[in-house]
Amino acid sequence: xxxxxxxxxxxxxxxxxxxxxxxxxxxxxxxxxxxxxxxxxxxxxxxxxxxxxxxxxxxxxxxxxxxxxxxxxxxxxxxxxxxxxxxxxxxxxxxxxxxxxxxxxxxxxxxxxx
Amino acid sequence: xxxxxxxxxxxxxxxxxxxxxxxxxxxxxxxxxxxxxxxxxxxxxxxxxxxxxxxxxxxxxxxxxxxxxxxxxxxxxxxxxxxxxxxxxxxxxxxxxxxxxxxxxxxxxxxxxxxxxxxxxxxxxxxxxxxxxxxxxxxxxxxxxxxxxxxxxxxxxxxxxxxxxxxxxxxxxxxxxxxxxxxxxxxxxxxxxxxxxxxxxxxxxxxxxxxxxxxxxxxxxxxxxxxxxxxxxxxxxxxxxxxxxxxxxxxxxxxxxxxxxxxxxxxxxxxxxxxxxxxxxxxxxxxxxxxxxxxxxxxxxx
Ligand SMILES: Nc1nc2c(ncn2[C@@H]2O[C@H](COP(=O)(O)OP(=O)(O)OP(=O)(O)O)[C@@H](O)[C@H]2O)c(=O)[nH]1
Ligand SMILES: [Mg+2]
Ligand SMILES: [Zn+2]
Numbered sequence: 001x002x003x004x005x006x007x008x009x010x011x012x013x014x015x016x017x018x019x020x021x022x023x024x025x026x027x028x029x030x031x032x033x034x035x036x037x038x039x040x041x042x043x044x045x046x047x048x049x050x051x052x053x054x055x056x057x058x059x060x061x062x063x064x065x066x067x068x069x070x071x072x073x074x075x076x077x078x079x080x081x082x083x084x085x086x087x088x089x090x091x092x093x094x095x096x097x098x099x100x101x102x103x104x105x106x107x108x109x110x111x112x113x114x
Numbered sequence: 115x116x117x118x119x120x121x122x123x124x125x126x127x128x129x130x131x132x133x134x135x136x137x138x139x140x141x142x143x144x145x146x147x148x149x150x151x152x153x154x155x156x157x158x159x160x161x162x163x164x165x166x167x168x169x170x171x172x173x174x175x176x177x178x179x180x181x182x183x184x185x186x187x188x189x190x191x192x193x194x195x196x197x198x199x200x201x202x203x204x205x206x207x208x209x210x211x212x213x214x215x216x217x218x219x220x221x222x223x224x225x226x227x228x229x230x231x232x233x234x235x236x237x238x239x240x241x242x243x244x245x246x247x248x249x250x251x252x253x254x255x256x257x258x259x260x261x262x263x264x265x266x267x268x269x270x271x272x273x274x275x276x277x278x279x280x281x282x283x284x285x286x287x288x289x290x291x292x293x294x295x296x297x298x299x300x301x302x303x304x305x306x307x308x309x310x311x312x313x314x315x316x317x318x319x320x321x322x323x324x325x326x327x328x329x330x331x332x333x334x335x336x337x338x339x340x341x342x343x344x345x346x347x348x349x350x351x352x353x354x355x356x357x358x359x360x361x362x363x364x365x366x367x368x369x370x371x372x373x374x375x376x377x378x379x380x381x382x383x384x385x386x387x388x389x390x391x392x393x394x395x396x397x398x399x400x401x402x403x404x405x406x407x408x409x410x411x412x413x414x415x416x
Contacts (some may be wrong), residue, residue, distance in 0.1 A: 002269060002301035006187055013185050021181050031187070038304040038330050075365075086329035086363050096362040100333070106187040114178040 003039060006106065007047040011058055013108055018057055023113035026061040030110050036070040036086055036103035061111075070103030126278045127247055127262040191305055194273035198308025201280065206288040206398030208391040211271075211309035213331060215324075216297030218317040219341040221249045223374040224292055228258040230384055235391060236289035240279045242271040242296045249294060259283060270301040273308055288395045290387060299328040310390060311336035318342050318349050322356035329363040337368045337386065344373040 014026060029048075033039050045063055052058035070083045074090040075097040081090050083098065090098050186192065202209045212220045221241075228237050239260040241250040250262035261283045263275050276293060285291045293309060295302040303312075314335035316324050319342060325332040332338060338360050340353065357369050370386065372379030 002304055005268065005272075006304075009187050009190060013183070013187070013189065017181065017183055017185075023179075023181065027178055038300070086333050087326050089362070097365055099365070108183040108185050108187060110180055110182045110184075112178055112180050 003043040003047045004051070006039060007044060007051045010048070010108060011051055011055055014111065015055075015057060017111070018113075021113075023111075024057065025114050026058050026111050027114060028062045028064055028112040029058075029108065030064045030066060032066045032068055032105055032107040032109050034068040034070065034103035034105040035084060036100055037106050039106055041065045041067070066109065068103055068105055070100065072098040072100050074098050125264045125266070126275065126282055127250065127264070188304065188306075191273050194277050195306035195308040198273055198277055198280065202291070202308065202310070202394070203397060204401070205285075206395040207285055207291050208289075208387070208394040209291045209293065209307070209309045210387075210390075211293045211295055211302070211307050211312045212315060213295045213299070213302045213312055213335065214297060214315035214317075215299050215320060218297070218315045218320065219374045220294045220297070220315055221252055223315065223339070223341060223372075224294060225252055225256050226374055226377060226380070227292070227383070227387070228253060228256045230380065231290065231387070232256070232258060235388075236286035238283055238285035238289055238291050240271075240276060240283065240291070240293045242275075242294055244268070244296060259285070265296055269296055269298050270305050271295050271307060272305050276307045288391070288398070290391055299324065299331045303328075303330040303334045310394065313337045313339060315339045315341050316356070318346055318351040318353075322352045323359060325356065325360040325363055332360050332367065333363045335364065335367060337370065339383065340369065340371045341374055343371050343378060344376045 010029070010031070014029070018024065018026075031044070033041055033044065044065065048061075048063045052061050052063075070085070070088075072081055072083050072090070073079075074081050074093065074095065076095045077090060077092050079092065080101065081092060081098065083091070083100075083103075086100065088098075089096050198209070201207070212224070214220055224239055228239070231237050237258050239250070239253045239258055241247075241253065241260055241262045242265060243249055243262065244265050244267070246264070247262035250260040253260035261279050263271060263279050265271065265275070271293065280291075293307060295307075299314075312331075312335040314331055314337070316338060318340060325338070338357075340356065346353070353371065360367050360369065368386070370379060370382050372383055
C-alpha cells in the first residue's frame with residue numbers, strides 16, 4: 001500500500017508549486033497514471049481524500065485521474081502495440097518479446113487553483 | 115516528512131541524537147522540505163523521520179486558473195536515488211537492492227554471501243525491516259558492517275532513507291553494498307534506491323506463479339534468484355515454468371538457482387556479483403584516469 005506515501009508525495013509537490021506559483025487553494029488536481037504503473041487509482045483517490053483533508057491547500061481539491069494506456073514494443077513484430085498489463089503477450093503475434101515503452105507514468109499534470 | 119517516505123516513521127539505526135539536526139543529512143535541503151520541527155526521536159540510536167505535512171499559506175488570487183505542473187510523483191525519491199547512484203559510481207561501489215516476499219531467505223543468503231566474499235572484497239549491508247534489528251544483528255555476526263533501517267509502518271525503503279544509511283555506514287571504496295528491502299513484492303518495485311540492480315529472490319516454497327502475480331517487481335529486477343532449491347524434492351515447484359513466467363514480464367532477466375542453506379549454486383551467484391563489481395570498479399578507474407590525465411595535462415601545458 002504505497003499509495004499513501006505516493007499521495008503524500010503529491011501533496012508535497014503541490015505545496016512547493018503553491019509557493020512557486022503563488023496559489024493558496026487547489027480546486028482540481030489532474031494526475032496522469034499509466035495503466036502499467038504500480039498505482040491503483042481507486043486506492044490513490046481514497047488516500048488523497050484522507051491526506052488532502054488535513055491540508056488547507058488541498059482540503060477542497062477534487063482528484064481527476066487520467067489513465068495513460070500501456071504501450072510496448074514487440075521485437076518479433078517490430079511494431080508498437082497496446083497492452084493492458086505487464087503480463088500480456090503481444091496482441092498481434094501472441095509472443096512475449098515485448099518491452100514496455102509507455103504506461104508506467106505517475107505524474108501531476110496540472111492543477112486548477114485560486 | 116521526508117520525500118515520499120511520509121507513510122513512515124522510519125529510523126536509521128545508530129544515529130546520535132541531536133536537536134540541531136546537523137546529523138546524517140549531508141544533502142543540502144534545497145528541495146524545500148523541512149526536517150526541523152517534524153522530527154521526533156524515540157531514543158538516541160535512531161533517526162526518526164517526522165510525520166505530518168507543514169501547511170503552506172500563500173495569499174491567494176481570487177480567480178481560478180490552471181497551472182501546469184508536469185512533475186513526476188516519484189520525483190523527489192528519484193532525485194535522491196540519482197544522488198545515491200552518483201555516490202556509488204564515484205566510489206566504485208556495486209549496490210544491489212534485494213527484494214522478495216517475507217521469508218524468502220534474503221538474510222540467510224546475505225550471511226552466506228558475506229562469509230564467502232569478505233576475505234576478498236569489502237562488503238556492507240543496509241537492512242530494511244518495519245521493526246527490530248534482528249537482521250542487522252545476524253549480518254554483524256559474520257563480521258560485516260551492517261545498519262538497520264526500521265521503516266515503521268512504511269512498506270518499502272526509499273532513496274532518502276538509503277542516503278542517510280550510506281552516510282552513517284560509510285561503505286568502503288570499491289565495496290559491494292547489499293540493501294535488503296522490506297519483505298514485500300509490491301511497493302519496493304516503485305522505489306528506485308540508486309542501486310545498480312534489483313535482485314528479486316523467490317523461494318521454491320512460494321509457487322512458480324509469483325512473476326505473473328507480481329509482475330512489476332520482476333519487470334524491475336535485473337536478476338531473479340530461485341532460492342531454497344534444496345527443498346525442490348519436497349515441492350511441486352516447476353522451475354522451467356517459473357523462468358518462463360519471469361521472461362514473459364522481463365525478457366532480459368538473468369536467473370540463478372541456489373540454496374542459501376546448503377550453498378549449492380553459490381559459485382554462479384558469486385561470479386555474478388564479482389562481474390558486477392569488476393564493472394563498477396573499472397568505471398571508477400576510468401574516471402580516475404581521466405582526472406589524472408587532466409591533472410598531468412594541466413602541468414604539461416603550464
Ligand atoms: N531449506 C532452506 N531454508 C532456507 C533457505 N534460505 C533461507 N531459509 C530459511 O527460510 C527462513 C527465512 O529466512 P530469512 O533469511 O530470514 O528470510 P528473509 O527473506 O530475510 O526474511 P524477512 O527479512 O523477514 O523478509 C529461515 O528459517 C531460513 O533458515 C534455503 O536455501 N533452504
Ligand atoms: Mg531478512
Ligand atoms: Zn508481436
